[in-house]
Amino acid sequence: MNTKRLSEVEVGRNYTAKELDSFVSTTDVVLISNNESQLFSEPEREYKVTQSFNGFFEHSSEDGEKYFREKKTVVVEKV
Template sequence: MTEKRLNTLKPGEHYTAQELDSFVSTTDVVLLSSNENQLFTEPDREYKVTMELDGFFEHSSEDGEKYFRDKKTYVVEKA
């Protein structure tokens, strides 16, 4: 069986945890999940991409400033 390599994720589409794992291993992205730290524990579990963002704000505890991180970000939830 040939494993497909993902270049991007599409909102509304479903992906397995294994596909998401491969994607984040080869792409500079942030993946947010409502499944806490269990996102990759079941490789065949499906997740739906609910949102795609161009970046996010992050607060620095070192200098107290907020910085926008220009990094593709996806929100996923268990399907």
């Protein structure tokens, strides 16, 4: 079976958990899901990409400052 390797996802499109697993494995990305820790528990479950950002703010517990991290961030919701 030929496995599709994703290097990019599009807002508004649906992807299986298996495809998103491939995307996370090959891309430097933060993936946020409303399915919490169960995102990859059902490989054929579909998720819709709802938003995509070029980064996010993170609070440092070491110095108390907030830093913008330039890292692709994608939000998905189960469908």
